[in-house]
Amino acid sequence: MANNNVNKEQLKADIEKIKNAKTEKEVDAILAKYKADLEAMENAKKAKKEESKTQNKQEPKTTTKKSTLAASKQDVKKQESAPKNKQEPKATAKKTTEKNNTQEPEKKGRQYNGKYEVYQVGDGVKYNLKASNGEILVSSEVYTSRDGVIKAIDAIKRNVETGEIRVFADKHGNYKFKLTALNHRVIAISAHYSTEKSAQRASESFKKFALSADIVDVEVKDVDEATLVEVTRGDDKDGGKFEWEKFNDEYSWDLKASNGQILCQAEGYTSKSGLLNSIEVFKKNVNEGIFKVVKDKNNQYMYKLYTSNGRVCAVGESYSSKASAESAANSVCSFINKAEIVELKEDKN
DSSP states (O other): OBTTBOOHHHHHHHHHHHHHOOSHHHHHHHHHHHHHHHHHHHHHHHHHHTTOSOHHHHHHHHHHHHHHHHHHHHHHHHHHHHHHHHHHHHHHHHHHHHHHHHHHHHHHTOOOOOEEEEEEETTEEEEEEEOTTSOEEEEOOOBSSHHHHHHHHHHHHHHTTTSEEEEEEOTTSOEEEEEEOTTSOEEEEOOOBSSHHHHHHHHHHHHHHTTTOEEEEOOOOOOOOOEEOOOOOSOOOSOOEEEEEEETTEEEEEEEOTTSOEEEEEEEESSHHHHHHHHHHHHHHHHHSEEEEEEOTTSOEEEEEEOTTSOEEEEOOOBSSHHHHHHHHHHHHHHTTTOEEEEOOOOOO
């Protein structure tokens, strides 16, 4: 050490020696050399203390030199341990991955079930099949008892895998899906959707939930005010019509009064023979069944036709007043027996 100053070039060379040292002895020898030089420098400063009043300003330099050597030794130790520190994040990442892999099967195995909500409505019972998100996929007709609803649900479960689920458009431009059994009997039919895509998506949800959905009894506020209609029978009138048509491979019919008013509609038949048979069944139910007027949650009135064993077999149009719904029920009885069956052909002009 010349002039009590650290030779920077020598210091750099010694630091390299420390980095390349293979044993602690080699490092200690280099540090011992610097320790001796520092002690000599310290003694020289003490001798100069009495001659200079700047000792406090010089001491930080000594501290800095000690800190430089201490930092050099710490750098060596950090470099020796560096490979271990680099491996630790890998080990942590591996544990995290293993944890995620353990949890993933649980996520994939989670099941989302729909449900058949069975509830009382008016003087009957019906069900709504809901997806796991609460969307109503199918709303049934009204049955006279809970047993009738359970049988209808069982029919869906028996046929959902073997039957045909198909999306179709009705003559009003709305889209629906329906489940048809192998014998061509319609088991379930959805509400209408504004687009084919939404109906297709709903049909896929139906297939997913129909078989595994739980049956749950729920209480729903009764908005129906069922009132028996005293219809007039035996006063047959001319001019009524069953107008039927085929649209997108689906057959449907409308019963109209002589003034063109629609009294009842039916759709979803896969063949003309099925459609004609439904008209005959409808006539029988009109002559033997009973009519009741109900009010829905939108304060609209409509008639319901019940079979002799109490099953709802037809529902009329919506009217703003109870009297209009009763009048429609009477018109059905008046025109049903003499109504002509007429094919409604497409106007090509």
